[in-house]
Amino acid sequence: xNFYQSGWTKVLTTYHRFAGSWAWIFHRISxxxxxxxxxxxxxxxxxxxxxxxxxxxxxxxxxxxxxxxxFLVIEWLLFAFVLxxxxxxIRIVLVDFxxxxxxxxxxxxxxxxxxxIAFIAMGYVIFSHQVNKTVAMLF
Amino acid sequence: MSYKHLGSRNSGAPGWLFxxxxxxxxxxxxxxxxxxxxxTPTSGHSFASTxxxxxxxxxxxxxxSFVVVGIYHGLNGVWxxxxxxxxxxxxxxxxxxxxxxxxxAFAVFGFMNVLVF
Numbered sequence: 486x487n488f489y490q491s492g493w494t495k496v497l498t499t500y501h502r503f504a505g506s507w508a509w510i511f512h513r514i515s516x517x518x519x520x521x522x523x524x525x526x527x528x529x530x531x532x533x534x535x536x537x538x539x540x541x542x543x544x545x546x547x548x549x550x551x552x553x554x555x556f557l558v559i560e561w562l563l564f565a566f567v568l569x570x571x572x573x574x575i576r577i578v579l580v581d582f583x584x585x586x587x588x589x590x591x592x593x594x595x596x597x598x599x600x601x602i603a604f605i606a607m608g609y610v611i612f613s614h615q616v617n618k619t620v621a622m623l624f
Numbered sequence: 625m626s627y628k629h630l631g632s633r634n635s636g637a638p639g640w641l642f643x644x645x646x647x648x649x650x651x652x653x654x655x656x657x658x659x660x661x662x663x664t665p666t667s668g669h670s671f672a673s674t675x676x677x678x679x680x681x682x683x684x685x686x687x688x689s690f691v692v693v694g695i696y697h698g699l700n701g702v703w704x705x706x707x708x709x710x711x712x713x714x715x716x717x718x719x720x721x722x723x724x725x726x727x728x729a730f731a732v733f734g735f736m737n738v739l740v741f
Contacts, residue, residue, distance in 0.1 A: 516701045516705075523694050524730050527737065530737045534736055536740065537740070540671075541674075541675065544674070545671045571651055577644075578644055578647065581644065
């Protein structure tokens with residue numbers, strides 16, 4: 486296949502001084518990943534379809550697996566993709582429909598700041614249950 | 625791309641607008657989804673609570689539309705990526721066809737997850 490822009494690797498590596506090009510690239514990568522994820526998610530939840538036979542046993546076992554520390558970390562990373570795509574999506578909507586084009590830099594700082602805070606906050610939300618469970622088990 | 629082959633009447637503007645509308649809808653739905661799944665993990669990670677939720681037709685409608693809007697937003701985004709490459713028409717149309725079939729198949733599969741209750 487041909488690219489409109491010849492030498493796109495050069496484009497990728499030399500446009501980095503503009504935050505907008507990184508925002509664009511990350512938005513695409515996270516978008517493609519999340520699209521793959523939604524298909525995976527639908528397949529994963531198909532254990533619900535067995536509930537009339539097994540009373541939700543398969544689903545509960547799967548959810549127990551997804552509640553293991555390894556999957557919690559994976560889910561936290563998934564949240565990073567969701568979070569970035571959400572915040573940058575809001576930025577895009579503001580640029581397209583509001584006066585966002587005049588505030589590109591401020592919007593980028595806002596995306597990064599809110600993103601880091603929300604990522605840490607979600608880390609606390611995801612792992613606090615696990616930590617509380619472990620603490621309750623120990624004492 | 626390919627959109628020059630679709631004729632000048634199709635500028636891609638409706639897809640652009642729908643992408644923003646579905647995106648905003650997904651933000652609202654996703655915040656609720658995350659609260660349900662991670663802030664109160666038992667509400668999302670046990671069959672009993674899922675079963676209970678699914679007895680409410682409003683939750684069913686929510687999940688059915690979540691599936692449709694999510695898949696549409698995702699595949700419309702992928703199509704936006706595909707359109708940025710100068711592909712042969714047969715190739716981009718094959719990809720578009722595969723995406724539509726994939727999207728419908730997974731939407732039906734997602735519907736089955738909800739409508740089994």
